[in-house]
Amino acid sequence: MPTIAVKRDLLFRYLEKTYTDEEFQKVCFEFGLELDDITTERQMIAREQGDESRSVEGASEEIIYRIDIPANRYDLLCIEGLVLGIKIFQGSLNAPVFRTVGSGINVPLKINVNPSVANVRPYIVGAILRNITFTCDSYMSFIDLQDKLHQNICRKRSLVAIGTHDYDTIQGPFTYEAKAPQDIKFVPLNEAQEYTAEGLMTLYANHAQLKQYLPIIKDQALYPVITDFNGVVLSLPPIINSDNSKITLNTKNVFIECTATDLTKAKIVLDTIVCMFSGYCADKYSAENVEVCYPDQRALLYPELAYRKKKVSAKRANGVVGIKIIDIYFSKIY
Template identity: 60%
Template sequence: MAVVRCKLASLLLQTLYLCRRLDAPRYRRVSPTSGEPQKLIITEETAAVRPHAVAAVLRDITFTQERYDSFIELQEKLHQNICRKRSLVAIGTHDLDTISGPFTYTAKPPGDISFKPLSQTKEYTATQLMSLYKTDSHLRHYLHIIEDKPVYPVIYDSNGVVLSMPPIINGDHSKITLKTKNVFIECTATDLTKAKIVLDMMVTMFSEYCSQPFTVEEAEVVCPDGKTCKYPELAYRKEKLSSEFINKKVGINESTEKIAQLLTRMCLLSQPTGAGDEIEVEIPPTRSDVIHACDIMEDAAMAYGFNNITRTTPRTYTVANQFPLNKLTELLRQDLAAAGFTEALNFALCSQEDIADKLGKKISETKAAHISNPKTAEFQVARTTLLPGLLKTIAANRKMPLPLKLFEISDVVLKDETKDVGARNCRRFCAVYYNKSPGFEVIHGLLDRTMQLLEVKSVRGDGYHIHAADDSTFFPGRCAEIFVRGKSVGRLGVLHPDVINRFELTMPCSALEMDIEPFL
């Protein structure tokens, strides 16, 4: 999901103020009534793990059991979605009356960090905590974020008390309770923008319960370069769009004033500017999900009521057409099955061994896209060839009557620096023949049939031809490269006995693999 919707928390407020016919709240950042703002100092050591941090204070808040439970639940919900399971942002909430600022956000070797974590009875070093939480059903999912780092992030108060070791656990000393009146909130992050959004979301949702509703006490964050920033930002911004745009996209016909009213009902304070049908919309800090005019249009449609939109017939008619590559693939599947081969469908992920060692190649030569955090050894990389999947299918069906004739037409993934994602999909066709004899003539015949179906003649130049080639996957002298219109598109031949043995097979096998896309 490209943009994380933050509407869930704000919809409750919207409903409340709609029912009570009240204006949407105005959130304000205020200075402390006495003394200096709480200060969070970031040291340069944090650059190796989580370089960013923001902070704020909810002053004189009143918790009930329901509010307290909701406060904890909101943290967990934010951790799971916009925080991306704490990998982008980790939230720490502390009873400000139990600690003393200024606070220091730094990073130390795990052996140098020692404190009593939340819900524990004694102190542990960070190294001991990582071992302790490996069996914890909740926290073990976050250990990998910092486990391999040379230093771990940690926040201290001016007396050396540990507030938290983000993104794993808070300290027990500063835990909040129903009696907590002042809450210090800190968010450490690898993404500063996400940290600001999360902090704004936390404080706006619970500032209503402060003695001065909808106000948040500011905190100063001092960066390693000496730059000082004040948080939370609680930024209101304005966007302009036309009522014609909303009417056209939603499928309604309402006046500019009416649409402005609809948006205001959704807590997006709006009013006509007087310049034609232009509407100025104010986006509050609770709506970080609104990043485009389409998001505002969606809110207008919700306020209008989807069931109230008149059903109409489209003014234009279009005929859908199958993607050419998929159409060619479907046609080939039918004729290859008619040629006596059985189609197989294998996983797009495989192990490094499958596409490299077992085929007699080096993993560095395969242009494979690696999975950064594979869950099993069977799914480490995206496949760069279809051959291992078919050979493993044969190995799992060795009791079936011979010969075994299988094929697969599917995508492989190859690294490509010219693409914005660094890799590209390539449609491949692969077939194998497994019997007491290699059956190279069978695979060669299948190639000729495939080229006949693709209307490519067996001639040099504008047609296709094969040429002897060397490949560690194939038996020496029994491998050929396939050329179409002078361009190499694949290879066929008799598999090397070592390759066959590595896939736990006992009979000779011949194979063919080629690209499909050049034939479009």
């Protein structure tokens, strides 16, 4: 069961309500969650280092809530989803309707898929969050959600790898293909010089975070790579993005791509990110379509943000929850 750490005061500000620790523990229980721990950033870091009594330079004493999240509730892995879920549950907010929109010129951004990826990492999906406004807190939450998804539904990037880019630094259409590692050259995220993909395998061999992902592609003859119209590398999935297209606090338009060996999970991951952060867009709860063009002439639009209606028998519902209700309809996003 994954656990998220949220700043108590920020959480209460988003919820537009203040609780005592006991009151919020009750809110979690009613919503189906568990408030696992009440701590501080300093205590969390000290605990990881094996000494809770030690002083940690620069660490905050701000109260942190650590909350256990059900394994199948990917939407609750960030403060945005947690707040949205609680508000809807408490009836203080109507469930938003998430939707896709065109590019404004009726020609969506295209990702052209080369046949070479078929036996490497065959699927890709994408979306654009337009006119988004980040704060320090929402920016860090955006990055943290990707990490949480990578460790859970993405199965440490083996099934899905997420790339997020400043759309204003690159030019579509994009190409998704597989190339020999020595033929892929770019400046990776937070580095100052250019490397080949082959060189990155050596560079990251002892990297604390990235070394665990290298075996996914290291022994393959071809590596997947995403490039823009000018041949500029965006990403070497599932390892690292390019420094050229990195997002910052000032990024206004975010291009999200998810490459995958499991298309269903890729769509869930993309929809989750879009639904959690489209609330920060000027046109709230919307995402711009991206068209993925496959070699067999299929052209698929993402994100799907699909809804379906489910009819639930009152008799069955009564038998499960032990109450008496009439026939109702449920709507759920997938």
